[in-house]
Amino acid sequence: MTVPTRKTRLFTRREVDRGDFIDKLAQRWVVERAAVTMYQEAIARLRVNQLLQKVIPELERFMAQEKLHADMLEQLLGELGRGDVHGEHATPAVNLAASTMAAILESIRAPRATARSIMEAILMAERVDAGGWELLTELAKEGGLDEDYLRSFRAAEREEREHEHVVRTHLMRLEHEMLLHERYPVATSR
Numbered sequence: 001m002t003v004p005t006r007k008t009r010l011f012t013r014r015e016v017d018r019g020d021f022i023d024k025l026a027q028r029w030v031v032e033r034a035a036v037t038m039y040q041e042a043i044a045r046l047r048v049n050q051l052l053q054k055v056i057p058e059l060e061r062f063m064a065q066e067k068l069h070a071d072m073l074e075q076l077l078g079e080l081g082r083g084d085v086h087g088e089h090a091t092p093a094v095n096l097a098a099s100t101m102a103a104i105l106e107s108i109r110a111p112r113a114t115a116r117s118i119m120e121a122i123l124m125a126e127r128v129d130a131g132g133w134e135l136l137t138e139l140a141k142e143g144g145l146d147e148d149y150l151r152s153f154r155a156a157e158r159e160e161r162e163h164e165h166v167v168r169t170h171l172m173r174l175e176h177e178m179l180l181h182e183r184y185p186v187a188t189s190r
């Protein structure tokens, strides 16, 4: 995913409620930022697990993509006149995203967290993330958002779907090995 160049006109439809759209962007931004922290902390804890050695480079790649998504949203918010995302007042949408991600982070940080519970927490976050991008991309398309940004949104949505799929596959592999004591038959990447 690439970050688009600056635009003079962001929406082809004039009736788009910019305040509402900004709220949705801020909500996604909160999730992306928290996802970067989540991956940092999860990777630090999972690195010691022999069964997950092959997963770490993929989690690192996902973390870098979450960071790019956050940067792209920050640029778009800046172009919409909301450059200072950090200082914004929390709305219900932003609060929902923040508290969901805080619960996920808390479970990853828990002293008794296991590789399986951490991978499950990441999967929950990725499902929130993929679902959020799906809604946002559809609304952005219907609102006539600039084509370059729309392309970046679609790329972010595809990347999030891949995160969800890969994390799910690795979690299932772990569960099969540890809970069912058998090898998971499905390949770990597509």
Ligand SMILES: [Fe+2]
Pocket (backbone or CB within 6 Å): 035, 062, 066, 126, 129, 159, 160, 163, 164
């Ligand atoms: Fe993701």
